[in-house]
Amino acid sequence: MPQKKLKGNNDFFSRVYDVTMLIPFGRITSYGAVARFLGSGRSARMVGWALNVCHTKPDFIPAHRVVNRNGILTGKFHFGNSTTMQQLLENEGIIIEDDRILNFREKFWDPSTELI
DNA sequence: ATTCTGACAGCAA
DNA sequence: TTTGCTGCCAGAA
Numbered sequence: 001m002p003q004k005k006l007k008g009n010n011d012f013f014s015r016v017y018d019v020t021m022l023i024p025f026g027r028i029t030s031y032g033a034v035a036r037f038l039g040s041g042r043s044a045r046m047v048g049w050a051l052n053v054c055h056t057k058p059d060f061i062p063a064h065r066v067v068n069r070n071g072i073l074t075g076k077f078h079f080g081n082s083t084t085m086q087q088l089l090e091n092e093g094i095i096i097e098d099d100r101i102l103n104f105r106e107k108f109w110d111p112s113t114e115l116i
Numbered sequence: 117a118t119t120c121t122g123a124c125a126g127c128a129a
Numbered sequence: 130t131t132t133g134c135t136g137c138c139a140g141a142a
Contacts, residue, residue: 011139012138012139013139030124030125031123031124031125032124032125032126035124035125035137040137040138041125041137042124042125042126042136042137042138043124043137043138043139044124044125044137045121045122045123045124045125045136045137045138045139046122046124046137046138046139046140047123047124048122048123048124049121049122049123049138049139049140050123050139051123052122052123053140063123066123067123068123068124068125069124069125069126073123074123074124075123076123077123078123079123085123118142119141119142120140120141120142121139121140121141121142122138122139122140124136124137125135125136125137126134126135126136127133127134127135127136128132128133128134128135129131129132129133129134
């Protein structure tokens with residue numbers, strides 16, 4: 001069987017995708033929260049980098065549910081149209097105004113707390 | 117091997 | 130309050 005790049009069992013990216021896909025419908029989280037759950041609390045940039053190439057993955061990654069710590073849709077430009085990310089979130093009941101989630105704290109989902 | 121970059125976060129001013 | 134710099138780690142050239 002082909003040895004696919006054996007970089008450890010699951011590479012960092014796979015974990016990011018796994019956690020991201022576990023985000024419940026209508027909930028959101030932050031890059032830092034995911035990074036912290038993965039072990040490196042200060043590697044939030046890697047989470048964003050992983051989501052940057054999530055389009056190359058066969059599975060659907062709800063990357064629109066991941067925003068920065070301010071609740072701002074910093075990655076909306078990576079969804080093709082700038083309004084796609086906001087549309088997806090609003091479709092899940094998230095209220096967004098001026099690229100910022102209003103009820104961010106209410107909808108926030110921390111994997112290290114909720115996921116156990 | 118070295119250098120640059122990145123969908124961030126934290127802190128200083 | 131906002132702005133800017135720094136740290137962080139993995140991938141691409």
